Amino acid sequence: MISPEQLSELYRQACEVDVQAFKPGNVSVYAEGHDMTVADFRTSAKVSAEPLCNPGYSLGEKIYYAVKATREAVGCNTNLGIILLCAPLIQAIAYKHSDLTLRQAVSKVINDTTIEDADWVFKAITLASPGGLGSSGDQDVNEKATVTLLEAMKIAAGKDRIALQYATDYQDIFNFAVLRYTILLSRWGDRNWAAAAVYADMLSQFTDSHVERKYGDQYSEMLAGRMAQLSEELSKTDNPEQIKPLLFSLDQELKLYGINPGTTADMIVATVLTAFLEDLNQ
Secondary structure, three states, X not given: OOOHHHHHHHHHHHHHHXXXXXXXXXXEOOEOEOOEOHHHHHHHHHHHXXXXXXXXXXXXXXXXXXXXXXXXXXXXXXXXHHHHHHHHHHHHHHHOOOOOOHHHXXXXXXXXXXXXXXXXXXXXXXXXXXXXXXXXXOOOOOOOOOOOHHHHHHHHOOOOHHHHHHHOOOHHHHHHHHXXXXXXXXXXXXXXXXXXXXXXXXXXXXXXXXXXXXXXXXXXXXXXXXXXXXXHHHXXXXXXXXXXXXXHHHHHHHHHOXXXXXXXXXXXXXXXXXXXXXXHOO
């Protein structure tokens, strides 16, 4: 059975891959931005790991206390999406002794969520205060939950890609991102470049809900086009280092417009953590 300490280390490693990967528009060791630093993300990973991996907490408590620890440490929302996506993966490891696959275990965790879980998560989202959230006519996070966390996520799934993962048993992660990451990791032997390429692949095919909350569809077509070009260049090279000039140019362009595909970056952390946890099951 994996210990909370081992689980915590895998989570922190997945968060570190995220900052080491060159993800245009997002914060990385290559380029900071959006009033956030790499140090903020590393601190956030460190302080959120313990509550996320605390076996005594429910799913909702894991999420709330991880967000609270982050808020107290860095004073801004660096990792709400990461926490929301990683918590069910971490909770699913409790079923590792059974014959369930990781995906089946995640599905069980999500389907077993309660109204209390939803309430904890609503409080976590309010505390994190993510940009562009606004209010909702149904299950507003500023009010007390009256449905389970899964039901709340289904209501939000049409406009939030993280909620969509809950509603579809992590479809984008298991059906697309992890498979792509595994292929690229095998090809290049480098987690950071594999993660960067999956980020480009996802943005070329899926809109980013963080960007769309902020700007609507104003930049969606441009972003998909730029990332499709990047994906194509990466797919043709055996040495991703050669693509760095394009990455720097694209990063500057996106940050000039204030475009931060943060939801997709959060999905990358969940993808890498999923790959780590699936390795444990082999």
